[in-house]
Amino acid sequence: MNIEEALIKDSIKSIAELFGAEVTANQLQFQKTKKEFDGNITLVVFPLLKITKKNPELSGQEIGNWLKNNSTLVNDFNVVKGFLNLVLSNAIWLESFNAVLKTDDFGFNSVPSGKTYMVEYSSPNTNKPLHLGHLRNIFLGYSVAEILKANGHKVVKTQIINDRGIHICKSMLAWQKFGNGETPDSSGLKGDHLIGKYYVKFDQVYKEQIAELISNGKSQEEAEKEAPIILEAREMLLQWEAKDPTVYSLWKTMNDWVYEGFNATYKTMNVDFDTLYYESDTYIYGKDIVEEGLKKGSFYQKEDGSVWCDLSSDKMDDKLVLRADGTSVYMTQDIGTAIERFKDYPDLSGLIYTVGNEQNHHFKVLFSILRKLGYSWAEECYHLSYGMVELPEGKMKSREGTVVDADDLMSSIVNDAKEMTQERGHIDSLSETERETLYSTIGLGGLKYYLLKVDPKSKMMFDPKESIDLNGNTGPFIQYTYARIKSVMRNCENLPLICDNNMDLQEIEIEIIQHILDFPSVINKAGSDFTPAVIANYSYELVKLYNSFYQSVSILKEENQNLQDFRILLSKSVGEIIEKGMKLLGVNVPERM
């Protein structure tokens, strides 16, 4: 039983004895006592006035008195307006802290939930390199997957790779026409960047041709449709679908280059996937489902032969699921892919899609259709929707060249971390390799933390200058505290296992214990709300408390052995929680920095 549960129990008893009334746990509102008042936990008495039939002040006094005399938890109390501030005994805090020390993997749910979730993230197009928007997506998806694991779920990480379609043909065609056989090896470019170069090249030529056609009297629309290079690209798409050997082998070669490039980027990011889905495989899924749905009456057919789903029960417009010519639309694929995934992983409970909020409506429709088709797991599908990343100068626009490339950003941020670490770090004892690792731990940690500390749902501002900042609410700030704790541990001769239950504690020490005790519920909330941001904010608060403690009391120089043991253990415990919290964000922590 945790402290709040015990307090609720005692409070229920107090009200029964004092006022002869039964209250339920949710009528008792406990909150952390505000800094400016004495106490640790506060009972808000306003909701109880109907029962006490006395004014707030008096009600608080009576309940406080009863608790002080009858509850082993409560040492003292004071009442301010309608707030009953309770001072709990040191022993309670120390007992709870000792319980934390004895818990394996404190904060993580050790009981398997029996559920498996598939988390989809990244899911890039194979025609250009990853950019800043992907970074938010990837860090978010990875982190949520880790958080779900910490909540006792099994997780399968995946992506759907958009490897076919007209956009892929564009870069293939441009390479064929203008590439002179250039390869990643011959050019020294990463595969994804090489392909991206030809995608841009295509667009240039296309624009030139459009301009020329317009100057010859065509309308914008006509010109866009009739430019020779776009006609060639469309032709190539047809050849690809017919599995033309030349086109197909070119496609394979170029995609392999891209994958090699992506894999290098994922490695730098330190993220991974358990299984991959390729759109070139999955685009044919879904048609059979539509047939079935039509038979079952979940869908209907129009006169032209196109198939639709009636979503009026969910207050949405009807959705096309198959064109009149029998070809698939995006939705058809998504329906098929979802069902296919449940076939591949029969014990799956639900799917989490990490996709930008411009597709909110799409996923609402998708889940609605899946429900209509009778799949009960549709209830456990979730669109992990995130807001756009904006730059100080506005939105990223590829046409205006304001796209922030993922590889460039990561390497420049690691480089910044390097400079700052060389300036002020404690790195004398580190080898060259260890230093390089440290730079990337700090740089990438800072970047990930920056992108994850904001609630996923809201759009966010990415200021490159601020993202490499080391002070305040940042990754390096948290990493620094961890390194400090590690340093204390290195200087400490024997590590105690458990601490005494009877000693005087500083206010700040109690606050830290109190914060530590919140860790499990924070992980729980992060998991049920799919938001790493609460882990980031929690960790930041913990670190601030610890830094304040570190500054105001001495740990290893404390002469009272019991107190010293306690402070060492408190430090150790904070360090472990930082490490776990950061791990859930995909952020590494350094032994020294």
Next chain:
RNA sequence: GGGCCAGUAGCUCAGCUGGAUAGAGCACCUCCCUUCUAAGGAGGCGGUCAAAGGUUCGAAUCCUUUCUGGCUCACCA
């Protein structure tokens, strides 16, 4: 036009199942290294929580209206 989301300090963000005088960081201004890592700490400055109504003991939080911004309402993906 319909739907969804957002608007909190100069800037970036917490807080939103209603609770005390609305919190952090950055920036700006003071202090603190003979102490276990100063990438730190202590303090100051800074707010009509977009606006107006309503609900109530109590509203940044819930409801209504308005304003502003974003996304969306494709036989694109």
